[in-house]
Amino acid sequence: MSTAGRTEDIKMHHLNYFVQVATSGSLVKAVEVLGVTQPAVSVAINDLEKILGVALFRRRPTGMELTSFGETFLHHVLAARANLAEAVASVRDMKSAVSGKVRIGIVPMDAVPFVHEGVIALKQTRPGILISMITGGNDRLLPELKIGGLDFVIGREAGPAMMADLIYEPLFGERMAVISWPTSVYANRGQLTLADLTDAEWCMPLPNTVIRERIEDEFAQRGVDFPPNRVDGAITTVLGTLSGPPVSTVVVVLCPYSLARTKIETGEMVELPVEFDKALPPTGLTVRKDTKPSESAAFLMDEFRRIGADRKH
Secondary structure, eight states: OOOOOOGGGOOHHHHHHHHHHHHHSOHHHHHHHHTSOHHHHHHHHHHHHHHHTSOOEEEETTEEEEOHHHHHHHHHHHHHHHHHHHHHHHHHHHHHTSOEEEEEEEOHHHHHHHHHHHHHHHHHHOTTEEEEEEEOOHHHHHHHHHTTSOSEEEEEOOOTTTTTTEEEEEEEOOBEEEEEOTTSTTTTSOSEEGGGGTTSEEEEOOTTSHHHHHHHHHHHHTTOOOOSSEEESOHHHHHHHTTSSOSOTTEEEEEEHHHHHHHHHTTSSEEOOEESOOBOOOEEEEEETTOOOOHHHHHHHHHHHHHHHHHHO
């Protein structure tokens, strides 16, 4: 067998003919399936063996039997063909922009209503796109983003250490709100301070999140002890029950205004006039550096950018 040639010399018909002969075990059977002449297949197999520098088959009177080199080569060729078929299907999905899969991470207190609005808008025009949503804090979502488990994350920007190899793009800003039932003991007391709510039962975002750190800083700057009587991370659950009879008239919820906006506008809840700095860091997109998003992910990110721009007005 001659010295191996270049990989670039291997053509697609070499691989197609090789696979057919290997799987059928016969030149005659391979020719019948391929619809070509037997000399054409023989020449292709001989060329392939010259390029590789090894014998791929043992020529037997009963047919063609793979050598150990042939068995190894067949394994890799079949895997390569499967990968190629998957690549072609993915490109077709991207081109049509009507199917595909997007995996997004959501920091719940930062982005739930915003994300739902964007997903609904996208589904109206591209219903074939499958969207998977994972919730958690930046400490959970950003490591997953870095290894490719997520396409992007919607939330507030994390600290410098966590943002290595990532890019953050702000989309919109909002404020915090302290809310409760209209029957709350605090609802009609006029202007309040954080100190006035010392005896309240607080419901707050989870610790170790950007928004929770912002809240803790606010209490510290105003010299008010952080509320010991509180439930962490149950905000969406509490909001879901606020339209019914109150569990307690001293429960107050501290959260981004967008989470409670609808219930405040319908009168099911009230925003308490509490004196504190209500500004929050902006909510935005976090993506990997030097990584182009899939077509489906790019469409969804553009939808979020559009909705974020509307919120700025």
